[in-house]
Amino acid sequence: MNDRSVKTAVVTGGGHGIGRALCRRLAENRVKVVVADIDGDAAATVAAEIDGVAKKIDVSSEEAVGELVADVETEIGAIDMFISNAGVGFGDGDSGAISAEGGMISTKDRWGLCWNVNVMAQVYAARAVIPRMLERGGGYIVNIASAAGLLSQIGDAAYSATKHASVGFAESLAINYGDDGISVSVVCPQAVATRMIGIEDDSDGVAGGFGGNEVDGILQPAEVADIIVDQALSGRFLILTHPQVATYFQRKASDYDRWIGGMRRFRRSLAK
Ligand SMILES: NC(=O)c1ccc[n+]([C@@H]2O[C@H](COP(=O)([O-])OP(=O)(O)OC[C@H]3O[C@@H](n4cnc5c(N)ncnc54)[C@H](O)[C@@H]3O)[C@@H](O)[C@H]2O)c1
Structure with missing residues (x-):
């Protein structure tokens, strides 16, 4: 599959931040985008801007996600790319x-x-979309995790643990279904200028981040969306919007205890 053969895509959490930028980028590529978000007003605003379709949904309900996939395939067409982007973090x-x-x-x-x-x-x-993609011979699954899923987010244990689980699940999908034409990507960004790190949509402010996640700079959602779409379409599994994460991940793997010591020092430095 290449860029042109993605006709329909679903983006969860498409009402704000990285998801909104993904919707815009896909629409530029003439993809029909379903903007799925718990914030129905935000989804409607983005959908109107890009001639997409808004769906208000809480993705933590399996029934709702199943209905979303079935409705989109009936009303719009086969889902070629499903981007699970919705995410939460509380500290x-x-x-x-x-x-x-x-x-x-x-x-x-x-x-x-x-x-x-x-x-x-x-x-x-x-669960909802892969059986349909298998019948058609392929599709793209793009799951947004975080650099916290490879490393750790200082000050947010639940976020770190669940983002590790997200990475692990994507690995299993890629191993299980890669031979059957399903392209699986997992995205592990550091800081991106969104509400998640205290920066409102469309604000000019670049001061944000927490727990040191801003240390390598804060990227704009549009730059991140370009990297994600390009690399997902090229079939890359691990998408690192901040390339430094590869080096940190290698250091962690090569000496885990030393890495924990370094993270403790980093945490102490942030508390000063
Ligand atoms: N911003 C960062 O620095 C950063 C870094 C790494 C990873 N991420 C990940 O990127 C993804 C997008 O986050 P963002 O930074 O754009 O944040 P954001 O808060 O701007 O956007 C998250 C979107 O998800 C939606 N959402 C939340 N819960 C939902 C639910 N139950 N059902 C449907 N929609 C729901 C929100 O309404 C919002 O539109 C998340 O998975 C996040 O963990 C963000």
């Missing part, structure tokens, strides 16, 4: 990595929400 509460509640963004069950949105929603999407 550790007062008790640090063991806390149940959220810190920076208040919630009582940050672990449950992170598992359901960052991991299970990607499982539900794959």
Whole structure:
């Protein structure tokens, strides 16, 4: 499959941030884009801008994800690319990595929400769409994880653990279905200028980030979307929008204990 053969794509979390930029980039390539988001107004705004289709959905419901896939295939056409981009992060509460509640963004069950949105929603999407893609002989699955899924996000244990699970699930998909024409990509960015790191959509501000994730610079969603779409279409599994992450990942693998020591030092430096 190449760029031109992607006619229909679904982007979850398409109402804001990286998802919105992915919708715009795909629409530039004449792809019919389904903008799926729990924020129905934001999805409608993006869909109107790109002549796409808005769907209000909570991706943590398997039933809703199944209905989304079935409805899109009936109403619009075969889904050639499904991008599971919706994600949440709350920050550790007062008790640090063991806390149940959220810190920076208040919630009582940050672990449950992170598992359901960052991991299970990607499982539900794959379950719903891969059998259809297999029947057609191929398709693209693009799952947005995070550099925290290869390394760690200081100050957010639930985010780090669930993003590792997202990477692990994408590996299994690639190994299981790669021979059958399913191209699987997992995306592991560091800081991107979105609401997730405290930067509003379309704001000029570049001050944001937390827990040191901004250390290598904050990319704009549009640059990240270009990298993701180009590399997914070229069939790359691991998409690193911030190339330094490859070096950090190699250092971690080559001496895990030393890497943990370095991260402790980094955490202490952030607390000063
Ligand atoms: N911004 C960063 O620095 C950064 C870095 C690495 C990875 N990521 C990942 O990128 C992805 C996109 O995040 P973003 O930075 O654009 O943040 P964002 O908060 O701007 O966008 C997230 C989108 O997901 C939607 N969403 C949240 N829960 C949902 C649900 N249950 N059902 C449907 N939609 C839901 C939100 O409404 C929003 O439109 C996430 O998976 C995030 O973890 C972001």
